[in-house]
Structure formats: C-alpha cells, structure tokens
Amino acid sequence: MANREPRALHFPYLKTTLLSFGNFSINIALSVYAIYVPLFVRRNFLAYYPNSALVNSIVGIVMVLDNVIALFVQPAIGSLSDRIWLKNLGRRMPFIIVGIPLAAFFFGLIGTFEETLIWLLISITFFNISVAIYKSPVLSLIPDLLPPSYRSEGSGVLSVVGGLASILGLFLSAYLYNISHPLAFWAIGAIMMICLLILLFSVREDPNKYVVSKESPEGWANILSNLRHEKNSALIFALVAVFLNQCGYQVAESFLSTYTTTVLKFSETNANYVLGTLGLFGIISAIPAGLLGRKLGARDAALIGLILFGLTIIPMAYFSLVSPDVVAKVFQLNQFHIEAQFFLILIWVLVLGFSLTVISINLLVVVWDMASEKKIATFTGYYYLFAHSAAILSPMMAGVIFDIIESLFNIEGLQGLFCYVGIMYVGAIFALLRVRKIQIERELGLTEEELTILRRRAKKRATLLLPLILFGFGARENPIKEKRKEQRQDLKIFEKGFREFLKDGDLSKKEYREAIKALKKEHQKELKSLKRELAHEEVVEEIAKTELRRDFRLFKEKFQEFMKDGDLSKAELNRAIHMLKQEQKRELQELKEKLISRRQDRLRKDLTE
Template sequence: MTQDKPFSYGKIFAIGSGFFALTLGWTFYNAYMPLLLGDYIESRAIRGGIMGLDNLLAVILIPFIGAWSDKVDTKLGKRLPFIVVGMPAAALFFILIPYGALNTLWLLLAIDIMFLLAMTIYRAPVIALMPDHTPSEKRSTANGIINLMGGIGALIALFGLSTLYGIERTYPFIVAGILLLLSFIFLYFTVDRRPPYVGSSEDEIEEIQASKSFFHGFGKILKPEFRGHFFILFAIFLYFIGYAGLEAQFTVYAVEFLKMEAGKAGFTLGFFSLAFVIFAVPAGLLGSKLGKLPIMLIGLVILPLTFISIPSLPLLNTVFPELNQVLVLQLVLFSGGIAWAFINVQAYPLVADLGGMSKIGFFTGLYYLFSMASSIIAPGLLGLIMDVFSPPSLFYGAALTFVIAFYFLKKGSNIVRKNKALINDSISF
C-alpha cells in the first residue's frame, strides 16, 4: 500500500533543483551559444544546425540511458551513478565554453560536444527520480513543482545570467556551473539510494516513452484510421519548429540586426518566458472550462500575429521617436508568451486524451517524439531562412509554422471527432 511507504515534498524540491539547473543551463545555452559561434561562423543556418545537435543527441541517446538506469543496481542505486558522472562534468564543460570561444572554433566545438554528452547522460535519470520517489496519486502535484522550478531556472537564465553576460561573458557560465554543482550536491545527499516507488516509475519517463513509441509503434499512427491523430501530432511538430527556432535565433536577430547588446537581448527574450510562467496555470484553468482545443486554437491565432508585428517595430520607432523600442519589444514578447501558454499547456493533455486510459503511455511518447524531433531541425531551418532572406524573416518563418499548425490541428480534431476516437468526452471540439 502506498500509504505505508514514505513520501517527502522536501525530496521533490531536491529533485526539482536538478531540473532547475537543467533548464537554467539549456535556456542560457540556447540564447547565447549562437552568439559565441558567431565569432567564427557567419551563416546562421550552420550555427542553427549546431544548436540542433543537443536535441539529436537527446532523441538518440536519452531513451537508452534512461532504460539503462532502470536496469543497473549499484551501491548508489539506479539513477545516481549517471547523475554523479553527468552533472559535475556538465558543470565543468559549461564553465569552459566561453574560454573555448576565446581560442579556436574547434576547441569551442569540442567543449560543446562534451557538455552536450554530459547533459545527456544525466537528463533522463534525473527526470526519473521524481516517479521513483512519488506514489502515482501525487505525481501530478510533484510534476507541477518540478516544472515550476524549471520555469524559475529559465527566468534566472534570461534575466539574471543575461545581465552578467553584459558585464563579462564568462561570468554567467561560471555562475551557472556553480549552481549546477550545488544542485548535484543537494541531490546526492537528499535522494534515496533505494527509492520506494522505483518499480513503477518506468512508464512515467516521457522521453523514454518517445523511443518506445518510435521503435515499437510509430507505424500505427500512419494507418488511415489514425490520420486525425497524426495530423494533431504533426501540428505540434510544426509549431515547435517555430518556437524552438525563435528561441535559438532571437538573440542573433537582436544583436546582429537591431544592434542590441547581447545581455539586453537575452533579458528581452526573458519576457516571453516570464509571461508563460505567470499564465501557465490560468491557461490550464481556461482549458478545463472552455476546452483544450479552443484555447489552443486561440493561441495559434494570436502568436503568429505577435511574431509578424515584431519586424515592424523599428519602423514604429521612426514615426514615434520618443518610444522606447526595446520596451515595446519586451511588451510584444510578453503578449506572445501568454499565447504560448494557451498553446503549450493544453497540448500534452490533449494528446494524452487521444489514447484513452489504455494508451496514455504510447501517446505520451509520441508527443515527446514529435516535439523533440522538431527541435533538431528548427534552429538550422530558421537560420537558413534568415540567411536567404533577411534577419527579420525569422519571425515570418516562425509565424508560418503556427499558421500551418492551426490548419492541421483543426483538421485532425475534426477527423478524430467524426471517427469518435477521442475517448475523453470533456474535450470540446
């Protein structure tokens, strides 16, 4: 009985510190690594392709590492051996990134690859710690705590570390590395070596489910009877191209086109994340009341309109010179973050409902597979659009992915409704 087993919110916060450090590192890396690469590589497409490497490694390696951590049995338990190796190594190589950038491109790339490998080693095991320590009835609450800490990590990266980058670009990497080490120490001395719920946690590791869905069941989703389901997943794939590409290329646009200081560029991007954190819960409540699909569709209308307005902001400044162009951009990005909350908060529950009670794990895996796969090509694709056309075309390209996603989400939902394949009756179509 789960009530006879221990459960501690303190340990959930300790585990959340690992996700905090993970999100902080990734957010800052995505915002500023393209600028460091820009010292050596002019092409935004090539820089974007390098930025997609971390997601490629994630899709290929994380499922196997996660499955490996299910099977090993050491004095440190199942997950900690990977965390002991990965987190300190990731902290070290993250600190070394700006120093590599001061020397040669090849040294920078070598350090970058080692950092990405280290992050990949511990990513799935640290995520698996939550279900290892949590009974099933408390996992939604625990996951909310962990994602909140991840959101705080993203805000610290874009507001706090970006400010440090404007002072000296080695400082934020050092601070982030130290925070990663502190999170590791906190985890090491807090989590159980033999967690009470480890036997039931495998199905809760979404990124491992992505691999299982791909290798064991991806062909099923291509069958005619699942066409509506596929369209919904394809819509998610499309708009994540826009989101991930914009995240990776925004600072490049701001620094190289708007001539904004690098630290201020990351700080400005932080307003998008800030709005998402603030409005995530209200967006979820709206989805519960009005239906997940309608709220997603509203977001898929508002966000591309927000994006296509951004290239016109410099022209607005010529008409109204008294306007603070950076402040206006920050406000526009904040409104975009609200729309992103409308979309992203509803997406996973909508996909999970597609499988009913018996296929949640399968569709969870497909959700993570489609969203992660888009992040592999997004930075390079949006960078190529910027190279071929102009830097402001970043926003038009991103907006286009959301517009097309609107079409496929609407069409797929209509097909699913007609086929009566969606089991959860609470969803409004």
C-alpha cells in the same frame, strides 16, 4: 463520523520542489546556452569567413546538435537506468552524479573558449553529451518517487521550477557577462553543482516504491513503426500541430539572440533581458493557462493559445521586414515615454508570453487525451518523436532560408525570423482545427451521409461560422448555453452541500474531490448527448427543407405551365405560391416543435435513469 483525511495524503510540494532541482540545473544552463552559443558561433565563423553567405545555416546546424545527441543518447541511458540498481545510490542518481559535474565543467569551458572556434565546438559537443547522460534519469525522479495520482501536479511543479531556473540564468548571466564573459558561465556551472548537492541530500530511491515498470522504453524505430499502425487521423493531425509548433519555437529560441544583436542592434546582455522578460510573463501566466486548460479542455485551450500567438506575431513579422525599429521598441518596454503606448505594448508582450505558456502546457495533453491508459507512454513517445524531429530539422532549414533571403533581397536574412515563426504557428492552428473537427464528428455519432448534410448546411450559411468553430457544424447554441448554466447551478448546490459534510468531518477531501470529478464527468456526458441530439435535429431539418424546396420547385413549374396555357392568371399563381410557402412554414415549425419535444423527453428519460 468519518476520520479526516491524514496530512500525509496532501501533495508533497517541498519534496517535489527538491526533486525538481535536477531539472533546474538543466534549464539554467540551457537558457544561457540558447542566448550566447549562437552569438559565439556566428562571431567565430565570420572571423574565419567574413563574406560567407552560409553563416545562418552554420548557426542552425550547431543549435540542433543538442537534439541530435539527445535523440541517440537519452533512450539508451533511460533504458540503462531502468535496469540497474547501485547500493546506496539507486537507479537514477549514478547518472546524475556523473552527468551534472561533467555538464558544469564543459559549460564553463564554453565561456572560456568563446573566441576559439575548434575548442568552442568541442566544449559544446561534450556539454550536450553530458546533459543527455543525466536528463532522462533526472526527469524520471518525479514519476519514480511520487504516487501516480500526484504526477500531473508534480509535472506542474517541475515546469515552474524549470521556468524560474531559466529566468535566473538569463538575468544572472547578463549581469556577470558585463563583468567577465567566462565568469558568467562558471557561475552557472557552480549553481549546477549546488543543485547536485541538493539532490544528494534529498533523494532517497526505493527499489520497490512507485516504479511502474522495469521494461526498457521503446526506441525511435519502434515508436515510428507503431505510429504507422495507428488508425487515428486526429492523432496524426495533432502530431503535425506539435511538429509545426516546435518548428516555430525552436527557431525562435535558436536565432532570437542573434536577431536582437544583428537586426535590432541590442547588446548581447540585452538579448538576455528580452528572453528573461518573456519567461517571467510565462511563469506569471502558468496558473491562468492551467485553469484555461481545465475549463475548456486541453485541445481548445491549445487552439486559443495558438490563435493568440498568431495574432501577436503577425504584426511583429510585418514590422521586422519593414521597420525593425518598431520591434526594438516592443522588446525595450522602458523606451516609451507615452503612457498609452507603453501599456499597449505591455499588453502585447503579456499576450505573447501567456499564449506560449498555454500552448506548452496543453499541447502534450492533447496527445495524451487520445491514448488509453495502457498507451500513455507510447503516445508520449509519438509526441517527443515529432518534437525532436522539428528541433533538429527546423533550425537548419530556417538558417538556409535566412541565407537565401539575404542573398536575394540584399537585407539581413534574420529579418524574416518572425515570418518563418508565424507561418509555422498558422500551420499548427489549421492542423489543430482539423483535430477538433474530426473529434466533434466522432462525438456526434452520425453516419457519413448525415455528416455530409451538416457540412453542406454549414457552408451555405455564413452566419454559422462562429458556432461552427465553437460547437461544431453550427449546432444550436442556446440549448447548449442553457444546459451549461443549469450544470453550473447544480455544481454550486452540490459543492455547498458537500462542504458542510467536509467541515463536519463526515467526508474526506479525497472523497469530496472524487465526487466533484464524478459529477463533472456526468455533466460532460450530458453535454455530449445534447450535442448529438442537436446535430441529429440539424440533419432532419436539412433533409426536410431539401424535400420542401424540391416540392416547391415542382409546384411552381407545374403552375407556370397552367399560366402559359391561360388556365391560370398571374395573380392566382402568386396567391397559390404564397399559400404553399405558408403551408411549408407550418410544416417546418411543426417538425421543429416535434424534434424539441422528443429531445426534452429523451433528456428527461436520461435524467430519470
């Protein structure tokens, strides 16, 4: 009888949560930063230049400062922290010990100097430099101190802790801001210092444990150079989707607080509650979003998230331009006294939060799934290059667009916020659909000529649209559904049998998980094989139909000539055409039966092997 899996192999949730407090300190500050800094900058700038038409552009420039600093400071700090080791402190903690107190101090100064433009900008700049000093080291604690097999779960814990920090920051600052503006910022700074104390008492770095590489990370120039040599069109479209998604998200984050105060006429603290509510829905939906990604795959889950977000943002874009009061009612759920309307809007906001969570969890995994084991870090670099580029360019570009709208149409430029965000997300949908199409084509293993036939067949038959989106090229749904049903039944039987072994102690949990994983991998291989077979059948059928249509046209032309010469009556022509159609139907049916029989024989052979 095998020994049971030792307790030490279980995922260390407590340890991972403690390691995540560095990320907690970043998120709690940045969530408050994203709300109040745009408002402070706008208010100060308008105090100096009351009639300026560039106010949104200036806000956009200030809000990309953190990403510009991160672009230059974080790679250098990350490289340095990989190479040094200080006795009793380690690789990462020296930077964390310096960065968190500085960030907390300058964050407090942002609230203190909210009415003094020059000191406000200085505080903002040094706060972002301080965060950049410790952000890369603090995020490296999870991969450094957890075994490789636990890193995905560790990343999930990191995200949940970061999300909770954002919600706490938004609600706490909203409460304290009503008492004293500077107090809200110094209180957040104090919490950041508590996070540092937790890390000091919980982090024990080992120079030899779980550190994968001591090499310096590649700089942005090298990452861009490597990308030029990637011959993978699906990767390029995936990165375009990442860029457009971040373009929309970063603009929403940068301008939403200003939008709620200037367009919706909310108080400054109400803007916190809006983002806090969305963040809360995001945390609630994190587990379902992860399950969706595991069930459908990261690509299809991210696509569903983008489509859901697009469907919810389009009405908001319309009402924001036509009637902003409707958008205000959406954000203030408690304003509705009619129960049906309240729950309709509640569902709307839930879908919005859920879709954002699905996108954020799965879009990076889409890029990772295209990489070999040796190139995970390189592909992560590609992702962040496009994400940072969007975070730098998009808020500035959006600010200019909003100022142009204000000048040309004599309305508040920020009323176009959701239009801008919606356009970016729709673009991301089309980019990810392109990724899906390219990957399905590759999975089918067909020649370019065969793919052309399938594309032509799909275009001719509008009814194939839904199967085309779900399965690719309108491949027959029923065999795939039947196969999936059969696989689900196999999995249930397999799990039931192995749970008995697990219960008796004849099998460890690790062995059980590996066996389930192997079976699912085999099921995926079977499905891919079936899809290739179905696609091949589609091609063969389309070629056969093309030949039959050509034969029918030639036959009809020939017999029409006979009828003109008087050698054949119209009734005889119609009878001959009817007989030919029946004969061709029989030929086509025989071909289908032959193809199905061949497919079943091949699948039986694969199963036997």
